Amino acid sequence: MKANLLLCLESVFLGMGLLVLNPAVNPTPNGKVSDPTEPTSLQHVDSQFNLSPTDQRRPLAVWECTSSWYGGGFDGQTTANGEIYDMYATTAAHQTLPLGSIVRVVNPRNHRSQVVRINDRGPYIEGRELDVSYEVARRLGFDQRGVARVRLELLEVPTRPVTDHLN
Numbered sequence: 001m002k003a004n005l006l007l008c009l010e011s012v013f014l015g016m017g018l019l020v021l022n023p024a025v026n027p028t029p030n031g032k033v034s035d036p037t038e039p040t041s042l043q044h045v046d047s048q049f050n051l052s053p054t055d056q057r058r059p060l061a062v063w064e065c066t067s068s069w070y071g072g073g074f075d076g077q078t079t080a081n082g083e084i085y086d087m088y089a090t091t092a093a094h095q096t097l098p099l100g101s102i103v104r105v106v107n108p109r110n111h112r113s114q115v116v117r118i119n120d121r122g123p124y125i126e127g128r129e130l131d132v133s134y135e136v137a138r139r140l141g142f143d144q145r146g147v148a149r150v151r152l153e154l155l156e157v158p159t160r161p162v163t164d165h166l167n
Contacts, residue, residue: 059104059153065129067105067150069137070122079120086133093120093131100158105132106151107140114139115155 071087079085081099092103097118106113114136123131130152134143142148 057155059155060157061154062151064149064151066127066147067130067132067137067142068123068125068128068147069132069134069143071134081119083119085120088135089133090114090116090136091119091133092116092136093122094118094129095121095123097154098157101154102156103130104153104155105130105136105140106153107142107148108151109148110141112140 070093074085075087077085079091080093085091092105094101094103097103099118099120101118102115103118104113104115114132116132116136120131123129128147130150132140137143137146137148140148140150
């Protein structure tokens with residue numbers, strides 16, 4: 001148990017150290033560096049949860065994984081936290097992160113990023129760790145391929161379990 005905790009903490013601090021060494025700017029398609037606070041066409045805000053793709057919070061942990069997206073067949077179905085799934089919302093499914101966690105998903109191929117809220121469980125296909133909504137996949141540029149290697153940056157973990165759907 002202690003070894004697992006130490007390994008986890010070591011990974012978090014290593015990831016944080018790497019972030020300190022990298023400048024906090026977003027490259028633009030023409031190669032120039034842009035101001036991360038300046039809005040662009042990809043910087044949408046989820047008004048209900050105030051999730052901005054330019055959220056500059058320091059991650060608690062960073063790792064890479066394979067992500068896919070889910071859409072039409074699940075649209076309108078109930079998610080693991082009791083919400084109705086909306087394929088155009090900025091949400092995602094993860095098997096182990098606490099429901100309500102906030103994660104920045106970065107596509108390293110095109111440097112697009114989107115902040116999402118974990119509100120469901122999945123994916124249930126071996127080798128995949130994250131299922132994003134169709135809208136998130138579209139914004140990150142892998143909606144046509146269906147699967148992409150992404151970087152996850154854990155920004156926030158809820159302070160208490162999400163139980164609003166039980167009331």
